[in-house]
Amino acid sequence: MSSLVQNLTSLETLDLSFINISSIIPVSLTNLSFLTHLALKKCDLFGEFPVKIFSLPNLEVLNVRYNQDLTGYLPEFNRSSPLISLKVGFTSFFGTIPSSIEKLNSLQELDVAQCNFSKSLVPSALGNLRQLTYLDISKSNFGGPIPDSLANLTQLTVFRVSTSSLTGPIPSWLGNFSKLVYLDFAYNQLIGSIPASFSNLINLEILYLQGNNLRGVVEFQMFQKQQNLYQLQLSSNNFEFVTGSNIMNATVQQFTILGLSSCNLKELPHFLQNQTNLERLDLVDNKISGEVPNWMWNLSKETLIFLDISANFFSGELPAVIPWVKLQCLRLSFNSFHGRLPIPPPSLLEYGVTNNKFTGEISPLLCNMSSLLYLDLSKNNLSGTLPLCLGNFSDDLVLLLLGSNSFHGMMLQPFNNRSSLRMIDVSHNQLQGQLPRSLANCVMLEYLVLSNNQFSDVFPIWLGTLPELKLLAMRHNRFKGVIEQSRTIVDFPKLCILDLSYNNFIGEIPPLFSDIIVNKSTYMYTDISYDLNGFSILRSVAYSITIAVKGLDLYYSKIQEGFAAIDISSNKFEGKIPEFIGNIKELRSLNISRNILTGSIPSSLGNLRNLESLDLSQNKLSGQIPQQLTRLTFLGYFDVSHNNLIGPIPQGTQLTSLNRTSYEGNPGLCGDPLPKCGNQEAPQPPPSTEEDSDSGSARMLGFDLIFFSAGIGSGFAVGMVLAVVAITRRQELFLKIVGMVRLMIWKR
Secondary structure, three states: OHHHHOOOOOOOEEEOOOOOOOOOOOHHHHHOOOOOEEEOOOOOOEEEOOHHHHHOOOOOEEEOOOEEEEEEEOOOOOOOOOOOEEEOOOEEEEEOOOHHHHHOOOOOEEEOOOOEEOOEEOOHHHHHOOOOOEEEOOOOOEEEEOOHHHHHOOOOOEEEOOOOEEEEEOOHHHHHOOOOOEEEOOOOEEEOOOOHHHHHOOOOOEEEOOOOOOEEEEEHHHHOOOOOOOEEEOOOOEEEEEOOHHHOOOOOOOOOEEEOOOOOOOOOOHHHHHOOOOOEEEOOOOOOEEEOOHHHHHOOOOOOOEEEOOOOEEEEOOOOEOOOOOOOEEEOOOOEEEEEOOEOOOOOOEEEOOOOEEEEOOOHHHHHOOOOOEEEOOOOEEEEOOOHHHHOOOOOOOEEEOOOOEEEEOOOOOOOOOOOOOEEEOOOOEEEEOOOHHHHHOOOOOEEEOOOOEEOOEOOHHHHHOOOOOEEEOOOOOOEEEOOOOOOOOOOOOOOEEEOOOOEEEEOOOOOOOOOOOOOOOEOEEEEEEEEOOEEEEEEEEOOEEEEEOOEEEEEOOOEOOOEEEEOOOOEEEEOOOHHHHHOOOEEEEEOOOOEEOOOOOHHHHHOOOOOEEEOOOOOOEEOOOHHHHHOOOOOEEEOOOOEEEEEOOOOOHHHOOOHHHOOOOOEEEOOOOOOOOOOOOOOOOOOOOOOOOOOOOOEEEEEEEEEEEEOOOOOEEEEEEEEEEEOOOHHHHHHHHHHHHHHHHHO
């Protein structure tokens, strides 16, 4: 770019918009004194914007929008600047809008949306720019009430202050903006009602007020004067709508976008019957009940591309075939629809019907949706086998959610190596047989839930090659055999949650985990985004799972990124608890209960400083409870019941505050909350200092003299005296010997 402009000293117009330049802006641009028009929109520019460009004597238009890595700041302006249009929106410009901006008395367009300005009130100096026709200061850290100085901007046609922190009411003086075409105050903290003066905005075409705290009665008659109004977004406020048939007449304008979600609607607005041009209709999360009226299926048949009526109280059956020929998004979830699952048009990208009462089999016609990204049929009463084409009918499919139905037979196959799948859930069905090996082709897969079926197979170690897999749940199935280690370099590199409980696995616990590095400030989810006629639709689907934590089966509707859990309970694993578990520093829950594990509890478990739930119950573990477990300060649930543990429970920690049921079934254990250990005081947590060296120096740690007698056969008695003097660097060894002696006494 530098070489391009360095010799063009007489250049007046430079427009390189939408060209991937990927460079800094050369300082040589500041030498183009004849330049009147500079447009570098969406060019992947980076670095700092040369501030001297603002001082070019003839510059009238400056547009560097949509260069996210471009930094810079707005300078102090003087009256000699001829700027007419200044657009730096969607960059990383920082600082503030200087009050001297009011000196730009020729400025007609100002766009500083989605910049990194410091938090401040909406600049009142903007009110002196009386020639402004376009103002966008959205999502740039401005807040507070809308200053009255902006009442001077009566020439505005576009006024956008969305996703900020605006407070207070919408000022009534906005009704004087008779030229206003586009008004966007969405996602703020505005209160009060829609001013009656809005009826004067006769040129208004787009009105976005969603996501505020507005209230009051809204009659659609108030918009009758805005015959050009075609986009109306009022969602997520506290309005009370008047939707009666008295306003259903020919004067109601034709909308293309209508957003009325979370608006306390109790019935469908009657004026919808006259709508023939709707493209997007959003009625989610209202209180509309009863069957969908027949006229609804004739609504905007040729134009509708988005319909969301989820989270209402709709009931009844739906048409066998959805009539909207261009529909791309259909959301029917969280209602009480029943009957057969309707067949959408092939154009569909998103189909969500979870939490209804649909019955019957999935029609193979569903596979005609060749561009589908999102399919959620979960939590219905669907039955039959899964159509084979579902596994391979769309390379673009990201989410496949079929859980909590009554499907039977084999799982979907094949999955090809072009698969985009990131989430698969077929849990709570009656699927059986082996897992399709083609699942290994789903290299983008992050979430796989197979729980509560009748699968019968060995552990799918071949899934360890999936580089993004975070959650694998296989509980309550018939998986069996030894879990062999694969021969790949890294197995399950991102696995955070593994649930193998209630199966028939045998052998030793395999090392399927490495340490987990996560961002604890977010939740695990999958994003789906797509474009609908210029509007971006973003769908975030949170990971969810039912897993045994703290002795209960808990359902997590969202899972924090920092949550890591292993549940391999209710199998037939044997051998010792492996030391590698102590290296999984982010582990929050560990459940290895109801197996046949032997040996002692590894002291390395004391390294799991984030552990909140530890269940080792109903095994054959022996030895003492390691003192190192006293380090687990977040531990809220601990169960070692029904093992062969001995010795005192570590005192002075949360381990003694638990119910005695956490320790029952271990006759050799003693100390709070169990009965006291005779004259022997239970040991306190070890000091945090390093252990002594093995140099041969010793420390006298204790002396315990115990008398006991044992009889062998009738009339034969042997008296024995055992004196144990522990002269060792390891207090643990001494305590183990004492515990073993006590156990011998108890057994005799």
